[in-house]
Amino acid sequence: xxxxxxxxxxxxxxxxxxxxxxxxxxxxxxxxxxxxxxxxxxxxxxxxxxxxxxxxxxxxxxxxxxxxxxxxxxxxxxxxxxxxxx
Numbered sequence: 001x002x003x004x005x006x007x008x009x010x011x012x013x014x015x016x017x018x019x020x021x022x023x024x025x026x027x028x029x030x031x032x033x034x035x036x037x038x039x040x041x042x043x044x045x046x047x048x049x050x051x052x053x054x055x056x057x058x059x060x061x062x063x064x065x066x067x068x069x070x071x072x073x074x075x076x077x078x079x080x081x082x083x084x085x086x
Contacts (some may be wrong), residue, residue: 030042
């Protein structure tokens with residue numbers, strides 16, 4: 001009988017020590033943390049987005065930078081009559 005009670009108490013302690021998973025993790029309702037710890041909204045995957053139109057070379061896109069036709073750059077400067085992206 002003592003072994004049964006001890007094993008029941010041990011099982012109860014194991015289940016009590018495991019905390020329930022908190023999906024929000026401090027981000028709030030409808031958000032979760034990604035692998036880098038940033039809060040991201042729950043919803044469709046990365047393949048789903050809003051189509052705004054074609055990218056314009058030399059245009060600044062908030063959160064990304066300047067588009068030069070190949071990649072995004074954070075800074076651009078006047079350089080010999082044109083633009084230099086850095």
